[in-house]
Amino acid sequence: MPRTIVIDPVTRLEGHGKITLQLDEAGVVQDATFHVTQLRGFEKFCEGRPFYEMPNITARICGICPVSHLVASSKACDAILAVKIPPVARNLRQIMNLAQLIQSHALSFFYLSSPDLLLGMDAPPEERSILHIAHSHPSIGADGIGLRQFGQRIIEMLAGKRIHPGWTVPGGVNEPLSAEKRDQILGLIPAAKDAIQRTLGWFKGATEKFSAEIEVFANFPTLFMGLVNEHGLAEYYDGALRVIDSEGNIIAGELNPAHYAEFIGEAVEPYTYMKFPYYKPLGYPGGTYRVGPLARLNLADRCDTPLADVQWREFRAMSSKPVLSSFHYHYARLIEMLHATEKIESLLADQAILDKHVRATASVNNLEGVGVAEAPRGTLIHHYKVDENGLIVWANLVIATGHNNAAMNRGILQTARHYVQGEQIAEGMLNRVEAVVRTFDPCLSCSTHAMGRMPLAVELRAPDGSLVREIRRD
Amino acid sequence: MEAAQPNTAFHPALAPHQAGRAGGPALLLACGNSLRRDDGVGLKIAEAAEHLFPASRLRIVSAQQFTPEMAAELAETEMVIFVDASAVDEPGAIRVVSVAAREEAAETHRLGPPALLAMAQTLCGHAPARAFVLTIGAGCFGYGEDISGPLRRAVPRALRLLTNLVSAFSPQA
Numbered sequence: 001m002p003r004t005i006v007i008d009p010v011t012r013l014e015g016h017g018k019i020t021l022q023l024d025e026a027g028v029v030q031d032a033t034f035h036v037t038q039l040r041g042f043e044k045f046c047e048g049r050p051f052y053e054m055p056n057i058t059a060r061i062c063g064i065c066p067v068s069h070l071v072a073s074s075k076a077c078d079a080i081l082a083v084k085i086p087p088v089a090r091n092l093r094q095i096m097n098l099a100q101l102i103q104s105h106a107l108s109f110f111y112l113s114s115p116d117l118l119l120g121m122d123a124p125p126e127e128r129s130i131l132h133i134a135h136s137h138p139s140i141g142a143d144g145i146g147l148r149q150f151g152q153r154i155i156e157m158l159a160g161k162r163i164h165p166g167w168t169v170p171g172g173v174n175e176p177l178s179a180e181k182r183d184q185i186l187g188l189i190p191a192a193k194d195a196i197q198r199t200l201g202w203f204k205g206a207t208e209k210f211s212a213e214i215e216v217f218a219n220f221p222t223l224f225m226g227l228v229n230e231h232g233l234a235e236y237y238d239g240a241l242r243v244i245d246s247e248g249n250i251i252a253g254e255l256n257p258a259h260y261a262e263f264i265g266e267a268v269e270p271y272t273y274m275k276f277p278y279y280k281p282l283g284y285p286g287g288t289y290r291v292g293p294l295a296r297l298n299l300a301d302r303c304d305t306p307l308a309d310v311q312w313r314e315f316r317a318m319s320s321k322p323v324l325s326s327f328h329y330h331y332a333r334l335i336e337m338l339h340a341t342e343k344i345e346s347l348l349a350d351q352a353i354l355d356k357h358v359r360a361t362a363s364v365n366n367l368e369g370v371g372v373a374e375a376p377r378g379t380l381i382h383h384y385k386v387d388e389n390g391l392i393v394w395a396n397l398v399i400a401t402g403h404n405n406a407a408m409n410r411g412i413l414q415t416a417r418h419y420v421q422g423e424q425i426a427e428g429m430l431n432r433v434e435a436v437v438r439t440f441d442p443c444l445s446c447s448t449h450a451m452g453r454m455p456l457a458v459e460l461r462a463p464d465g466s467l468v469r470e471i472r473r474d
Numbered sequence: 475m476e477a478a479q480p481n482t483a484f485h486p487a488l489a490p491h492q493a494g495r496a497g498g499p500a501l502l503l504a505c506g507n508s509l510r511r512d513d514g515v516g517l518k519i520a521e522a523a524e525h526l527f528p529a530s531r532l533r534i535v536s537a538q539q540f541t542p543e544m545a546a547e548l549a550e551t552e553m554v555i556f557v558d559a560s561a562v563d564e565p566g567a568i569r570v571v572s573v574a575a576r577e578e579a580a581e582t583h584r585l586g587p588p589a590l591l592a593m594a595q596t597l598c599g600h601a602p603a604r605a606f607v608l609t610i611g612a613g614c615f616g617y618g619e620d621i622s623g624p625l626r627r628a629v630p631r632a633l634r635l636l637t638n639l640v641s642a643f644s645p646q647a
Binding site for chain 2: 063111130131134135138141142145146148149152161162163
């Protein structure tokens, strides 16, 4: 008989969500949906606030990636001020953004996904946590907490605190970097590089155990989108948006991120609070794209830091076209950690990083501002409109995780169809359905933003699954 | 399964520029939510403690909760003081107890001092020789940034206790 399997909550990811699987009479998965069950409302309750409060307000969207919101929000405020921030401020914001990427990727890889990668997808659920890994694989556990602390410590040294720091402000940052702190950060880098390369070593050896998962973990053609600089390199702070297809063709090479609304649409579905961004020229859902580490490594022409470039070439050698399996988000995440560490080192090597002029000041000069940056999970967009007094009258946040929503839903269906079958549903089957979501490293608390009235559908179903009655509000 | 050997190959505290664990400052680890009134008393104590000692004597880390990566912080010191609100004691009641490393069932969002100390020993090869938990009984957990009257009156006493603990700690050269 038809039945529904609900995975609630989805574990080892940030935020709250559940997965619903619809099985037919033969026990074959017919449909799968990913429901994000949180509603935050930042875009509404920010209305009326002074624009310069937005970095600190929006940082509170998340405790894992607050720096991403600080950076994107500050850039939107820079646009409202119509200032070009001092070069050293741009570089300091970059360093903090890259440090955030390191600690966030470390959380995703070691804390959330390494239990599956080290113990296997069928390991007992009570063992699948970083606390167990600390006992079963102490050196890997030490590298994990060490790398997370490495990223957090850089943020703390720059900004005074590791979570929700207030140092990034409209116009720049509010304090220059001292030589002492610069040297402390530089002193941490060699060990961090070693830890990441150790991790790449064991991870690459471990992936051969997951050939089946690699085949079906959101492994399908989509577009990919992300920021690149003028040389076609992955860019995390500025740059233009590039969109490629699954063959590697650049279908949009230099999109101005400030004009995102011209080429990014946002669909809504009644079963989730997370929106579904899509590439407008191809419509929804044909314009589904992926963002984040996998996309960024697919988009880039090469990597401009030496150690990461070696790893990046090896990564891209897996396919003559873009790497499509979302399992390889894990791999891409490690390469990005290495690249970010090297990039921080090169930015700190410039003596100008100690310059004292770190902020440009102005009043409201534009009534609208857009700030875009690459967060750990992908492209993040903050868009504000203000009145003449600088009070927010409208805000829209297009969140990194949201860009991947359509791909996550398709990935869940693909994985579930492969693994969830028959009458006896083993826990490992369902863990794999969760694990495909984990490859995207979603930040669900960040991602749930809705405009206006929420669509709502209420379905009354009979025990056999047939629809008895439906009430909809579109 | 990997042999249970602690690894100190990567540890930010062991970077070349550091003086080394033996001469390092004491550590104050405070947790709480500054927007839930009395729950934030640990953070207020941490904030006040910044003015009591130089960073070379007392390193202060404040966060909303104790998390696994703090094990790396613990491995850098010979003395740690955990500071938090207590929901079981009378408002304003101060308790200082020594605590030892202990393996316990824990969640990544709810790591207690004993589990953190155990992680520091297991992963980093070192846990502080002296570890204390300083708690203040709390009663108001509503929304707001102010702490209630009994806790306001208790904070100076807590700071004196903290000062005594840190003053008695002499890092070995």
